[in-house]
Amino acid sequence: MKIKTFKVEQWMNDYENDAVYNLGETCIDSMTLGELIELSGQNPEKYLAALKDKRMTYSHIYGSPELLNGISGLYRDILPSHVIPAHGAVGANHQVIISMIEPKDNMVSVMPTYQQHYSIPESIGAEVRILQLTPEKRFLPDLDLLRSLVDENTKMITINNPDNPTGSWIPEDVMMEIVEIARSVNAYILSDEVYRGISEDGSYMVSIADLYEKGISVGSMSKIFSLAGLRMGWIASRSQEVIDACRKRRDYDTISCGVLDDLFASLALANKEKIFERNSKILLKNRAILDQWVNETPEVSYIKPVAGTTALVYYKKDMPSYELCIKLLKDKGVLFTPGSCFEMEGCVRIGYAFDSKTLREGLDKFTELLREI
Structure with a gap:
């Protein structure tokens, strides 16, 4: 490949x-x-000293209860069973695309975006149709163009929300129109949401996983949690088909995430505010x-x-x-x-x-x- x-x-x-x-x-x-541990209200020296007895075996294969509860708490309607930990958002995006896309499919990807969303499906042999974002539309998706790009063979629409590199944010009403377009052709929506979580006014930032039964949210501890060194990301979806397919693939490329990644990510999620x-x-x-x-x-x-x-x-x-x-x-x-x-x-x-x-x-x-x- x-x-x-x-x-x-x-x-x-x-x-x-x-x-x-x-x-x-x-x-x-x-x-x-040290900053993370202090922020959680604990003494860094005592906390780190206690880690010497932490056994370096495999972590919970599907993620610890603390981690899954913490991630599900970032959404409105996601349960711990709807979450799959991954090796960063880069691992989560790859796992979703490689698990769900086949050469016979076409998919729509916004541009500009993180290159995984169009280069991985291209490498599989799928047709990628580009939904160009422009400054004239403030880098928000052109819904008429999106309607013209989808058909009965469209397996997935991928968006980056908030968008990298532009910093745009798709409002909920526009998101619902994208959902209706996807629903009309029975397509999934993969939303790379690694920059989601901190809004300008402090309000909740809605996720595709909240809005659509075939929505797939990807997040990570890297960007808004300031913990890229943990290499902890996740997939969140209410679609059992997605969860089953990604868990099946995960046995080949992940098995589990690191025990310390899980531990510190859980600590951060418990203190997210x-x-x-x-x-x-x-x-x-x-x-x-x-x-x-x-x-x-x-x-x-x-x-x-x-x-x-x-x-x-x-x-x-x-x-x-x-x-x-x-x-x-x-x-x-x-x-x-x-x-x-x-x-x-x-x-x-x-x-x-x-x-x-x-x-x-x-x-x-x-x-x-x-x-x-």
Whole structure:
């Protein structure tokens, strides 16, 4: 099976360690284990000392009760039995697509999005139909276009909500229209929701798993929980067909997740409100810094992100995005992600959810480069 190079991951692998100002990072400012344990109200030294007696056997094959209860609590209508832990969201997305899609199928994927959603089904031999998101529609799906793309052989529609890289968020009324389109052809909806959970106003962010009986939500501890090092993700769905198919496949590529990943993810989920309070402050502060910079910099423009941790910023220079990002890294020490990693040009993805000083200085360095070109 041949598969295309994963452009965004290869870019980060090649260049992330060279950055002085890493604005390619998409996780909210990562926590240490000590911070997580303190946040849970426990003494880190005592807690970690007690772990010396933790036996390094397989964890619960389908996830511990604490983990499954914690994940199901992120949804309205998901039970612990509707949850399958995975090795990060990357493992969850792969497991869903490889379990549910066959060469005879077609599927619809939004673009831009995480490359798994179109390159994995292409590698299987399925037909992938692209639903292009545009700034003119604020990077929300064009429902008329979606209706024209589906037919009786459409097995799945995949969305990224909140969207990576644009930071758009599909409102519930639009989501319900997408559900009706999927239902009309009996298609699943796979929603990559790794950036879901922290809204601008603190309200609940509805999931596809809440809205649709054939909805499949993928989440992880990486982005909004600031715990990418745990490599813990999950699949959540009320569809028993999905649960059965993914568990069957899981015996071949997962077996179980790590016992320590499960333990610390359960601890974080039990204290999610404290983590969300911490991370909401970081997000809102830095989103305001990014917005002020865009408004004060005539060389750039964007559709302001309303969710997630990333923004797609357009620049007014006649230079390919890959070339621009290489020059920015070499000349200024700033890492962005080229728009070409998302099959787009004239733009870059900026991650803004870490320390504010790095963000401000990195954006200023980008302004310097744009004015030097």
